[in-house]
Amino acid sequence: MDQQQLDGKIISRGKEFFESIKGEAPSIFNKGFWTGKVMDWAMKNEDFKIQLFRFVDVLPYLNTSDSLQRHIEEYFTGEGSDEIPSVLKWGAEKSGLFGGIAAKAMGKVIRSNIENMAKQFIIGQNSKEALKTLKKLRKDGFAFTVDFLGEFTVSEEEADAYLEGYLELLDAIAKDQGKWSALGDPGDQDWGYAPKVNVSVKPSAFYSQAKPVDQEGSIESILNRFRIIYRKIIAMGGFMCIDMEALKYKEMTIELFKRLRSEPEFRDYPHLSIVLQAYLRDTDNDLDDLIAWSRAENLPIGIRLVKGAYWDQETVMAKQNGWPVPVWTHKAESDMAHERNARKILENSDLIYFQCASHNIRSISYVMEAAKELNVPDDRYEFQVLYGMAEPVRKGLKNVAGRVRLYCPYGELLPGMGYLVRRLLENTANESFLRQSFADDLDVELLMENPEKTLLRELEAKPKVEEAEPQSGLPPFRNEAMLDFTIPAYREAFPKAIAELRKTCGTNYPLFINGRDVTTNDTIPTTNPAKPDEVIGNICQAGTGEIEDAISAAEKAFTSWRDLSAEERADYMLKAAAVARKRAFELSVVQVLEVGKQWDQAYHDVTEGIDFMEYYAREAVRLSKPRRMGNAPGEHNHLFYQPKGIAAVISPWNFPFAIAVGMCSAAMVTGNTVIFKPASLASVVGYGLVEIFREAGLPEGVFNYCPGRSSVMGDYLVEHPKISLIAFTGSMEVGLHIQETAAKVRPGQIQCKKVIAEMGGKNAIIVDDDADLDEAVIHILYSAFGFQGQKCSACSRVIVVEPIYEKFVNRLVEASKSIKIGPSEDPSNYMGPVVHESQAHAIKEYIEIARQEGNILVEREVPSGGAYVPLTIVENIKPEHRIAQEEIFGPVLAVMKAKTFDEAIDIANSTRFALTGGVFSRSPKHLEQARRDFRVGNLYLNRNNTGALVWRQPFGGFNMSGVGSKTGGPDYLLQFLDPRCVTENTMRRGFTPIEDDDEWV
Structure with missing residues (x-):
């Protein structure tokens, strides 16, 4: 069958599909609901969309009515507030008029609505709720794969807790699965061949220190926990899928899959699959490699093919680091890659069980028609969609394909909000198939168009931009690329x-x-x-x-x-x-x-x-x-x-x-x-x-x-x-x-x-009561202990606003206990020796001072021999203490408590140094206050406070942190020069040339 014939069949099938769900819309686009109204506003106003999603992200941290109302005011009042839906604007405007009563009531309504929106996409916050939802889904004829939220682990304690969370759910399912009827078949397995229990796992969550530079150590550490959960799944007769995450984990994820699949203990159990992301340019090669490996090992495998959920992140990170963008830059290119790789998987259906994951009806129709053309049996592929995200699509799919599995996240609301934001961003993007289908009402012919034609049309319509010639005659400056250890x-x-x-x-x-x-x-x-x-x-x-x-x-x-x-x-x-x-x-x-x-x-x-x-x-x-x-x-x-x-x-x-x-x-x-x-x-x-x-x-x-x-x-x-x-x-x-x-x-x-x-510096990072602790803990750990704290910019004081103090400190302490210490030439080690024994001696003296002035929370054991000093965290430090005032230049971090953000700023400014500082906050008002009042040469908001880059972050401080202009900035070279001025009288006997820039004043 040629491409034109295939496209004709795909379009026909797509039209039938749309006709079967006519008049229906996913809940996020249904204007009859609160969610649909707000999403409609978001898609019409990009600024509001950004504020809304940021507000959704911070909501779980707003534990008091005052903090909730303050954030509503900060996010949804002021410039552009006339573009805000009345249900949000009313709550903000009334806060001043009625004191706290009406505002608090509206705040509760907004919280409840957003939490309910999040719950639409999560099957439960605990195993009991999750099991109840799974039973209902199966009753409606849908299979499931369950994913435990909260995968951002910063310590080995959290990685253990994450594993236990999975095991708890599996125990609950194990008690019930025997009572479940198989879907679409009188036997014990769904559709006659698929295990009833299906679990998706994210590798990085199973080892808090996973990093590309330590590929082998990361893989082995993740495998140690993977084996535990996989044995449990096998004992239940279940299926496990290894999710693909950010690009930095791709190589280790593929290697993890290969090792787990081929280990002698598991070789004879076929129910293991891996996710591939069509939006990555390398996926074609990765698929070829997996097929070749699988044939060489004579091992059947499963592959879930998705478009990919980290497009913005991968694009931004690549551009920041000076790397080639690893993803296709046009949505149509990702769609083309999905079809191309789907066909290759179907051509190898004797070896690969295909899980087609997409909400795109064109992509779904392509797989159905390609499978038909290639005579692929029904039991060699299935379809998957996200729970709560595309209800009409899953309904239509079940009617025409029968074999539909829902990707079902479960877990607490806090990590659930992060998942919700990713889903909302994905599905309200201009290129989103769901948005174009159910919100923008794009013509079906265009929706079902071959993505190759779509790409050509987009490229022809794109205006060409010519770069201006640089005045210096040299090409524009670009920072040298960061080192990409995924290579x-x-x-x-x-x-x-x-x-x-x-x-x-x-x-x-x-x-x-x-x-x-x-x-x-x-x-x-x-x-x-x-x-x-x-x-x-x-x-x-x-x-x-x-x-x-x-x-x-x-x-x-x-x-x-x-x-x-x-x-x-x-x-x-x-x-x-x-x-x-x-x-x-x-x-x-x-x-x-x-x-x-x-x-x-x-x-x-x-x-x-x-x-x-x-x-x-x-x-x-x-x-x-x-x-x-x-x-x-x-x-x-x-x-x-x-x-x-x-x-x-x-x-x-x-x-x-x-x-x-x-x-x-x-x-x-x-x-x-x-x-x-x-x-x-x-x-x-x-x-x-x-x-x-x-x-x-x-x-x-x-x-x-x-x-x-x-x-x-x-x-x-x-x-x-x-x-x-x-x-x-x-x-x-x-x-x-x-x-x-x-x-x-x-x-x-x-x-x-x-x-x-x-x-020098005595640099502080403030942790506000609404800070994202997943980010704050990791960045502060790096700021304080990267290169053993031997940076003038290193964080030596972390000032935590009281309501979040215990939660932050507990996570920071556990994270610091999880990192490895040893020679820096071993990439698995996070922290090495300080530069010399004399330096080590001086730092150890400060640790003794810290012991006298505060309470030691962490004092790590270190290797014998070498200039090692303990990673040390001390709390109960006051602004006047030596540990809070004197530069140590080593891995010693003072934790200080502030009742309010104002007090935190005062403490941060209380030393004679003014080099770097940082703030972790999701309060627009507090971030603006920090810009104004946190007086340091380099202030970093919601990131680590080290690693300034030439041109992008000119570096240097004032007060006792230095004298002179910032390195890597436009003023720095002036310090090496003496200015001169030459004046020439151009008038000769009353005559002077008239020039364009002469102006008689």
Whole structure:
């Protein structure tokens, strides 16, 4: 049968289908109900839709009438409130008029309506309710697959509870299933072949530490719990389906399925399936791989084919991280992929039991006609739809196909709201088949159109957008891509690069002055903090003599370097960025071994350095163009910049590549020459800059690498009269000392030294009483303990508003107990050693102070040997305590309680630092208050407070957190420049040229 004939049959079947359900609509589109009215408003007004869905998301946390009413007012009053349905607007408007009585009554109505809306899509909040609903569904002729909500687990305790929730439901079903009559058949199985009990499971919920970088560890840990539930299902004669979640879990999910299906214990039990998502571009390959594997193993399998439920998330995450978008970007492409893969599955029906999951009548009709054409027996495929989402479709399907299974979530309302929001977003999108069918009343011919034709029509109608040419002549800046550990080659690259690095451990690293290596007899070893006896490198130390040589070289090179065009200097930085990009893994693993940084954070430190070079190259070209000032006739005024001279760059060990490269490249691209002093604990990383700039062909003397003992050459460098500016990142104490030292004019000094100092932080994250704790716990854990808390931006105080305090703290504590601690070169470890034993000693002293000032909630055991310190969480800390005021620079987190959000802001602002901060809240009013009153350089709302990106989040604070403009921002390079202005009188004997920008004032 050719495609035209097949399409004709599909269209005919679709018309019959629509005719059979004429006049019916899913409840979410039925305007006779409250839900339908609100959804109708949402589809007409995008702003209201966003506010509504956000309100639905936060509703379960609004446990008092006051908080409920406050959020109604915040979400549904103000600008645009004339576009709000009266049932919501009335409740908000009356709050002021009637005090609390009418408002509270309306609040209860709104809560009840939204909760009832959620319950439409959930079969019950407990096993008793769920069982009652399942019995009714079976009585109506529908099979089920049950899915336990609450899959976002942040700790192993929660993962265990999730498993127990499934087992409890299965126990309840086991007692009753014997009483159930089989659907459509007098025997014991539905339709004569399908088990009555069917369960869907989400892998990530069964292991709280699942992550792509630790593929093997994640798979084995999930399998340990999967086996328990699968044995239970097999004992009941049931069926299990492994759901597909976000893309980051795809590879491990497929491998999990293969291992579970092929284990000797389970090989002879055929009732196991996996979900594939048609909207992923790789699904064609994944399906081919599964078919080939299944045939090679001689194992029948099941496949549920869906379109996919995370389209927006996958698209946004890919664009944020600089990755190729992994999903089809047009709905029609996903529909095409669904049909294409459905046919391939049906062609292999001897091997694969097909579960076609869709509400799209075109997709359903395609499967029915393709199965008929291919002579696929009825017992080799079924149809699945979501419970509560497409009632007319499931009714029509049961009439024509008979074999319909409903995907039935059950669980508490709080996680149920998250599920509800996903479903509402999915089905109110402009491209949604249900919306187009039952709300927009699209013509049946168009609804049943071959998606290939739909795609062509959409592409032809799409206007072409041409990008404007950039003024600098360089392509627009884009951040370097984050590392995607779902790609096996990237996971494999780290162990290989670490093994290569170990071959060179113990190498002597020279100074680099005037384009040549310089060795000294004074050397200091740098070591692996996880294995202190492993020497990474022996670093030659500069003394005052070497500093004098370096300054002479920098002075000699300055004039010619200064006089190059900005474009020429920028070109050197772009070449250096290209070198770093080529050597990214090699540069990353040096940090893994030398400072104990985890794989992803080491790699992203390198990419941040690349970003600095790329961004500052463009900024330098922009700033190099003289700017016409004023507009008086008869004169030209031009503002332009020149470099300051020789820059001393003093970098830290915690971001040893990015910060070093950022300060050095900023100084050099603006025409200054550099004396670079790396942190002694990260000097091998620092030597990486030598190799990069040497390969980029930087002229002699422009960049000079001079590691040395601070006691010998630190002050000498800062005080030197020929040093024009000092760029420093490190502790507050050293930063203040540098400022004080640099302020004194030395003999022979001709200019005031410029000091750019990024110093410490005592950063706080506020957790509001309506915060999403699934997000807050994970992000705060990362903010506080990522790279062992050794970031100036790290969260060291979490301030929790009282009503949510106990719930948050309990989840945070359990989450912190679940993470693994050990060498950072092992990707399964969340936390490694701190950078050095001296640092560990200082942090342990603060842990003792914490023990005296508060109550220790968590103090993790750590491996013996190495510079490990316990992950520590302490509560009952007051603003005046040392633990709340002093920078610790380690994995110690103080938990503080605030009665109100106002008090939380006051506590957050109560230190002398002002670097980063964060707020987890779903209150628009409180988020706006934080923007205004939480006074830090970088404020993060509803995300972690570390990991600023060049250009997107210019970084830096004020007060005692530093002096100078933000790195990676539009003002940063100005600090390395002196402005000049030249005025020319253009009038000659009363004659002056008239120019377009002259205006007589």
